[in-house]
Amino acid sequence: xxxxxxxxxxxxxxxxxxxxxxxxxxxxxxxxxxxxxxxxxxxxxxxxxxxxxxxxxxxxxxxxxxxxxxxxxxxxxxxxxxxxxxxxxxxxxxxxxxxxxxxxxxxxxxxxxxxxxxxxxxxxxxxxxxxxxxxxxxxxxxxxxxxxxxxxxxxxxxxxxxxxxxxxxxxxxxxxxxxxxxxxxxxxxxxxxxxxxxxxxxxxxxxxxxxxxxxxxxxxxxxxxxxxxxxxxxxxxxxxxxxxxxxxxxxxxxxxxxxxxxxxxxxxxxxxxxxxxxxxxxxxxxxxxxxxxxxxxxxxxxxxxxxxxxxxxxxxxxxxxxxxxxxxxxxxxxxxxxxxxxxxxxxxxxxxxxxxxxxxxxxxxxxxxxxxxxxxxxxxxxxxxxxxxxxxxxxxxxxxxxxxxxxxxxxxxxxxxxxxxxxxxxxxxxxxxxxxxxxxxxxxxxxxxxxxxxxxxxxxxxxxxxxxxxxxxxxxxxxxxxxxxxxxxxxxxxxxxxxxxxxxxxxxxxxxxxxxxxxxxxxxxxxxxxxxxxxxxxxxxxxxxxxxxxxxxxxxxxxxxxxxxxxxxxxxxxxxxxxxxxxxxxxxxxxxxxxxxxxxxxxxxxxxxxxxxxxxxxxxxxxxxxxxxxxxxxxxxxxxxxxxxxxxxxxxxxxxxx
Amino acid sequence: xxxxxxxxxxxxxxxxxxxxxxxxxxxxxxxxxxxxxxxxxxxxxxxxxxxxxxxxxxxxxxxxxxxxxxxxxxxxxxxxxxxxxxxxxxxxxxxxxxxxxxxxxxxxxxxxxxxxxxxxxxxxxxxxxxxxxxxxxxxxxxxxxxxxxxxxxxxxxxxxxxxxxxxxxxxxxxxxxxxxxxxxxxxxxxxxxxxxxxxxxxxxxxxxxxxxxxxxxxxxxxxxxxxxxxxxxxxxxxxxxxxxxxxxxxxxxxxxxxxxxxxxxxxxxxxxxxxxxxxxxxxxxxxxxxxxxxxxxxxxxxxxxxxxxxxxxxxxxxxxxx
Numbered sequence: 017x018x019x020x021x022x023x024x025x026x027x028x029x030x031x032x033x034x035x036x037x038x039x040x041x042x043x044x045x046x047x048x049x050x051x052x053x054x055x056x057x058x059x060x061x062x063x064x065x066x067x068x069x070x071x072x073x074x075x076x077x078x079x080x081x082x083x084x085x086x087x088x089x090x091x092x093x094x095x096x097x098x099x100x101x102x103x104x105x106x107x108x109x110x111x112x113x114x115x116x117x118x119x120x121x122x123x124x125x126x127x128x129x130x131x132x133x134x135x136x137x138x139x140x141x142x143x144x145x146x147x148x149x150x151x152x153x154x155x156x157x158x159x160x161x162x163x164x165x166x167x168x169x170x171x172x173x174x175x176x177x178x179x180x181x182x183x184x185x186x187x188x189x190x191x192x193x194x195x196x197x198x199x200x201x202x203x204x205x206x207x208x209x210x211x212x213x214x215x216x217x218x219x220x221x222x223x224x225x226x227x228x229x230x231x232x233x234x235x236x237x238x239x240x241x242x243x244x245x246x247x248x249x250x251x252x253x254x255x256x257x258x259x260x261x262x263x264x265x266x267x268x269x270x271x272x273x274x275x276x277x278x279x280x281x282x283x284x285x286x287x288x289x290x291x292x293x294x295x296x297x298x299x300x301x302x303x304x305x306x307x308x309x310x311x312x313x314x315x316x317x318x319x320x321x322x323x324x325x326x327x328x329x330x331x332x333x334x335x336x337x338x339x340x341x342x343x344x345x346x347x348x349x350x351x352x353x354x355x356x357x358x359x360x361x362x363x364x365x366x367x368x369x370x371x372x373x374x375x376x377x378x379x380x381x382x383x384x385x386x387x388x389x390x391x392x393x394x395x396x397x398x399x400x401x402x403x404x405x406x407x408x409x410x411x412x413x414x415x416x417x418x419x420x421x422x423x424x425x426x427x428x429x430x431x432x433x434x435x436x437x438x439x440x441x442x443x444x445x446x447x448x449x450x451x452x453x454x455x456x457x458x459x460x461x462x463x464x465x466x467x468x469x470x471x472x473x474x475x476x477x478x479x480x481x482x483x484x485x486x487x488x489x490x491x492x493x494x495x496x497x498x499x500x501x502x503x504x505x506x507x508x509x510x511x512x513x514x515x516x517x518x519x520x521x522x523x524x525x526x527x528x529x530x531x532x533x534x535x536x537x538x539x540x541x542x543x544x545x546x547x548x549x550x551x552x553x554x555x556x557x558x559x560x561x562x563x564x565x566x567x568x569x570x571x572x573x574x575x576x577x578x579x580x581x582x583x584x585x586x587x588x589x590x591x592x593x594x595x596x597x598x599x600x601x602x603x604x605x606x607x608x609x610x611x612x613x614x615x616x617x618x619x620x621x622x623x624x625x626x627x628x629x630x631x632x633x634x635x636x637x638x639x640x641x642x643x644x645x646x647x648x649x650x651x652x653x654x655x656x657x658x659x660x661x662x663x664x665x666x667x668x669x670x671x672x673x674x
Numbered sequence: 675x676x677x678x679x680x681x682x683x684x685x686x687x688x689x690x691x692x693x694x695x696x697x698x699x700x701x702x703x704x705x706x707x708x709x710x711x712x713x714x715x716x717x718x719x720x721x722x723x724x725x726x727x728x729x730x731x732x733x734x735x736x737x738x739x740x741x742x743x744x745x746x747x748x749x750x751x752x753x754x755x756x757x758x759x760x761x762x763x764x765x766x767x768x769x770x771x772x773x774x775x776x777x778x779x780x781x782x783x784x785x786x787x788x789x790x791x792x793x794x795x796x797x798x799x800x801x802x803x804x805x806x807x808x809x810x811x812x813x814x815x816x817x818x819x820x821x822x823x824x825x826x827x828x829x830x831x832x833x834x835x836x837x838x839x840x841x842x843x844x845x846x847x848x849x850x851x852x853x854x855x856x857x858x859x860x861x862x863x864x865x866x867x868x869x870x871x872x873x874x875x876x877x878x879x880x881x882x883x884x885x886x887x888x889x890x891x892x893x894x895x896x897x898x899x900x901x902x903x904x905x906x907x908x909x910x911x912x913x914x915x916x917x918x919x920x921x922x923x924x925x926x927x928x929x930x931x932x933x934x935x936x937x938x939x940x941x942x943x944x945x946x947x948x949x950x951x952x953x954x955x956x957x958x959x960x961x962x963x964x965x966x967x968x969x970x971x972x973x974x975x976x977x978x979x980x981x982x983x984x985x986x987x988x989x990x991x992x993x994x995x996x
Contacts, residue, residue, distance in 0.1 A: 046995040260995040269989045273982050275975025278755050299962040301985040304977060322964035323973050323984060326754050331780035335747035338740065342751020345738060346759070348970040350751065368741055459990065466976035481714065481734060482684075499736045500756050500971060502715050507731055509739035510723065518686045518731050519739075 021074035022201075022249060023086045025102075026193060027095030031063035036215060037089075037190035038069035039453075041197070044211035045073040046260045046455045048204060048251030053570070054453035055081040055646065057674070060285065060391040065125055066094050068674070075252055079419060079454075079570030080649040083672050086247065087200070089193040091166060093118040093147050097126060097134060098674055100150050105158030108245055110196050111151065113163035120145040162241060164196055173232050177225050188229045195230040199237035201249040205230065257458045263449040264289040266420050267379055270427035271351060272300055272325060273464055276377070278343035278350040280328045280336040285391050286450045287353040287381040295327040333358035337365035337378070344374040345508065347471065347498025349431050351377035355447075356385045356398050363405040366440050370410025370533065372508045372517075373486065373494070375434035376441075379427070382566070383447045384644045393644030394447040396566050396617040402442045403595055403626070411536040413437065414595040416444040418551070418569030420454050426592065428464050429548065436469035436543075437536045438496055446567035446617070448646040472497040478504025484515035491539055492532040541596035549598045552605065554587030559660055561609035562588040563602075563635065565623050567646065568615050574649035575656060584660050591623065597630045606633050613637045613659055617647065638667045645673025679708045686731040691799075693883070695872030696726050698846035699793055703762065704733060705849070706856035717760040720749040722769035725800050726793035726872075729764045743774030746781045746790065753786050756971035757955050760860065763790040768798045771807040771827050781865065782836025784954040789859040789866040792829060793846075795874040796881060803877030816879040830933035830945055833867040834926060840866035841912075841929060841946040845902050846873070847883060851942065863949050871902070871940070891938055905932070905943030914948040922948060 024041060028034040035056065042052045050073045059065035070081050087108045090096050093115045103109055120131055120138075135145050141156070143149035155161050169192060170185040179185060191212055198208050209227040216223035268290045271279065281291040302323045326343075330336040336352040343350030354362065359380050369376045384390025385397045402414050413433045417423040423445050434441040475483050475497045483504030487494045499508070507517030512529060514520045551569075554576060562572055569590050576586045589605050591598070606612060614624035614635045619642045624635040639655045641647050651670045658664045682704040690696050707717065717735035721727035723742035730737025740748040745765045753761045770778050770792045781790075796809040803817030807827045814821040833841045840862040844852040852870065859866035873883045882889075888898030905912070910932070914925050929946035959965045976982055 043995050049996065254996070257994055258996045259990065259993045261993050265993070269986050272989070273984050273986050275973075275982065275984060277970035277973055277975070278751060280751070295961075297989060299964060301988065302973070302983045303985045304981075304983055322962075322968060323975075324958075324962035324964045324968070324970070326958060326962075326965070326970055328750070328754065330747065331776050334744065335750070335777055335780070338744045338747040339751035339754075342738075342748045342753075343755040343970065344751075345748070346752050346756040346971050348755040348973075349975065350755065364741055365744070455995065458994075461982070461986065464982055465980035466982055467980060468976070475715075481681075498971070499718055499738065499752065500716060500759050502713075505714050505734060505736045507737040507739065509731070509737075510741055511739070517737070518684075519728070 019082065019084070020076065021072055021078055022247060023070065023072045023082050023084055024089065024197060025068060025070045025085045025087070025099060026089045027066060027068035027099055028092055028190070029063070029094070030058055030061055030065045030067040033187070033190040034067050034069050037194050038071055040191065040211045040215050041194045042071050042453060043214060043260055044198065044203070044208045045071070045249070046258060047207050047211060049254035050075060050249070050252065051078050052260065052453070052455045053078045053081060055448070056451045057645065058392050066098060068095065068099065073249065078574065080574045081646065083648045083650045087197055089197045091189045091193050094123050094125060096147055097123060097150055098130065100154045101137070102674070103154060103159045106160070106246070108160045108162060108200060109151065109154055110162045110164060110193060111147070112166045114165065114167065116146070116148040118147045160245060162196070162200065164192070164236070166192055169232060169236055173225070173229050177228060179225065188226055191226045191229050192233050195233035196237055198249070199234045200241060200245040201247060203249045204251055205234050207251065259456045259458060260453060261420055261456055262453045263420055263423055263445060263451065265293050266424045267427050267445060268293040268297070270424045272297065273461060274349060274428040274431040275466060276325060276349045276351050276431060277323070278326050278328070278340060278348050280330050280339040280352045281354065282330050282333045282336050282358055284355045284358045286383060286447045287355045287358070287379070289450070290353045290379065291327055294325055298327055299324050333361035334365065337362040337376070338368070340376050341365060341369045341374050344369065344376045345499045347500070349375070349435070351379060353379040353381065355381045355383045357388065359398065359401070359405065366412065367406035367408055367410055368510050369440040370406065370412060371510055373438040373533065375438055377430045377434050378440065378442045380442050380444045381447055381450050382444055390644040394617060394646045395642060395644060396446060396622070397619070397642070398444065399565070399594065399622040399626070402444060409530070409534060411437065411439045411533055412595065413439070413441045413540060413593065414444065415441065415593055416566045416591070417449065418566060418590050418592065420449065420452065421456055421459070422592065423449055424459060425463070428466070432467040433540065435471055436467050437540050438469065438493060439536055444566060448567040469493065470495045473501065475501050475503030481505060482516055485517050486513065486515045486529070486532070488515065488528070492535040493539070537596045544593065544596070546598055546601050549591070549593035550601060551590040551592065552587065553590070555585055556587070557608060558585040558587040559610060560584070560586045560656060561605065561612050562586060562615055563591070563612060563624065563627065564588070564615040565591045565594065566617070568617060571647045571649040571652050572615060575652040578649070578653050579656055582657070584657065586656060594623070594626065597626065599630045602627060603631045603633065606631065611637065611659065613639060613656065615639045615647070615652065617641050636666055637664070639670065640667065641670035643671060643673050648672060677708045677711045679704055682707055682714070682734050684732055684734050688732055690725060691876045693875040694725070695795060695846035695874065696729065696793060698849050699726070699791065699852065699870055699872060700729055700732055702849045702852035702856055703729070703764070703791070705853040706860065707733070707735065709853070710857060710860065712760055716758065717762070718752060720745050720752065720761060720763045722765035722774060724766035724769050724798070726764060726766045727769060743769050743772070744777065745769065746774060746777040749788055750781060750784070750786060753788055754954070754958070755969070757787070757969050761788040762860065763788060765792060766799070766806070767792055767794045767796065767808045767829070768806040771829060771832070775807070778832065779836045782833065782838050785837065785839055785865045785951050786954045787864055789856065789862070789868060791856070791868045791870060793872045794829065794869050795872040795878055796826070797874050797877040799874050799877055813880060815877055817877055828933055829869045831930060834929050834933065834946055838867040839864035839948045839951045840944070842867070842944045843869045843871065843942045845871045845886060845942050847886070848902070848942070851904065855944070858944065862947065864951055864953050871942070901938055902940050902942050905941050905945070910943070912944045912946045914950060917950040922950070
């Protein structure tokens, strides 16, 4: 397997600016035309625990992370202890030699199991259990070691900028680590300085001092280590504007574009970032409004060129879902964003929306469960729950996005389906996507269309002032003038109800209403084109057919490329719309499959269970992972290779991750 | 065209027990809406689940009969998305102060311009007479196997503590007085709470219509003394008249003290009113000025051909790296 990319990692104490440095690193690479994929791992903690950020860069499109680390940038001991042995032979570690005497047993935040394993390795090698020992072990494994006396460097920078406080200067450690990395890679210094200036653009003085720190670090590194590291990174020519985005903000932007105007949430990781983004961008520009086309309409009309989204932080997730449904009731595209524990509280509200045919979108950020589970880690354990949450039977559509771009377009689809079929839609976005960053070409907003289905702005056919909201229609979808529409009134109730919305326990009415609501899923199944429901990658005939969903997409596609180089052909069916399930299409794909492999980030293989339920086709070979860390393309490559060799157990559990 | 009381009645079958206090509250709501000449299609009554929460079906405005305990967050979503609508919430004491207590308290922090009426009969009627959160410790209503083991909540005290800016109590058989309170509550700029004493003839055999009329509570001459009295008749003034912290504090304290009076002399009327607190809608308009003139329900989001109207170029620019 030949990798044509570079994997860089930075770690540090949570709250010490690890994110900032990763952002600077990624932005500099992206500005040089390189493709970037970044993965953030952190504890459920505010300050003090270890967090790390892995950034992969390449000339070509990349969609996943790898386990191998080509360069590890550190400025404290815990990152060295935790990650030094992940660095490949011929890779590099940047570290501060003043840490040499720090002992492993002094790092209270390292788990006992991790400490014991490291102690064993070090003692086997006859090395001391401190930074000096582990650095020596890495060196023996062929890793290049680059000691950098950060404090000396900081003092030099400080004296030039008239800053003598070491604690102030130490805030630049992150940038020093980034600059040292790029200097070793002989990457364009100006691009790094630009990225630093952009990162600190709101504080010009800080920006300049940091830009100078880049310069000083480059000088130091070139003076001491020029030409010592073989791998080089250079900017490449590329076309068009490019974005560097994170999953949460992709969803948020798409919500604004889709016309979502009420977002409710109760704080929960990893969903809240999306709502906070929306609140920070709550007022927006509306195009093509009457005022722009006819300026003499005056000041009030000019206000119509501004739109706004109401973002409400609710008292709990029960309030979040019911408030959002309230917005849907008055005809406003509304959504709530949550994660497993919050979604559990929303189950009853989901049923109300189903019963009353109210459009509402739930963005479900999937994290490790059950209960509080692994709150900041990744898992795809909620698919079954998303399909069934709530008592009784009501229709819902369930969408799952596979990458950052899909998260954007699927968000708009979620609102369209929700209004077209007048029922709740659950959009699953994995934690691995929510907290992944990547470069993308500029999004094509002209691809986006808004479909409001049978939404109406007026009532003209009320009888005696009363309007039949749940009127009989051939396909079960009734016109939907929202509550508040002039010309009539109607009722909603969680009880079974008549066409007017009054309570009814009449058996004939019950049959009609159940059939009206439940008929929406077959209707959606008929109407939604397969291209919006599933992706198929690779050759029609292949040695292995992979079936998966959600954020595993990137790792699978990257692994497929490598397997192709080994002469192993793989095709991949990615399911995006899980309900309604594309039964015929899946059956047809599987009828040509030689060996079907289910790949999922959960224990039980939830999707392949659903596949079996809908198609009666058993998928006997499963690759799963549930340790909270996303699958890497390397792990999948190894697993698929093993399966191809014919000696694999039916169930392969992937274990990598720190 | 003036709205008549009959215009607000529906033909939906009403299955409340004969003599239920809900009827008085329903009449008072309809009278208030008629007197205010509201536009029925711009008015919505939102309720939870329970006997009293069936009320919207009998009122010919929009009616949203929601989930048990959730009337307030549903109404919150409705009002914030369409602030031009008149929103009245109705529900029982179990609905609002038991299962929905979290919403009761937290909605007080928002001060959304809505009226919340609680039908307070101290029992869960629809599930056959269990103790509701307002029932006092040791009280044994008809269908309880043993006296109530919990203390009762003081809804007025809780509302004041939670930040409601208009707090009042009415009595379901004093329909005219109740109607006036409902009008005041709807007109109040901010979040209004109206607790209504309501006999449950089937399950509450303690606080009956006769109890409130003064049965067993006689003056020296042997005449029945009603157990309710009107605050306004005593010169009580719960209104904050000036934008002044000290005055507000004094009125809150006065209302708190008054809220403890219950039993033989139970006050009805306005306990507290303060219009100097910004509404949630005002606060949203500070965050997004266009909220006032172009709230969510008024915004068009797409052209007829489905092209979105929202321009996200600025957001995309923020994320551009090259």
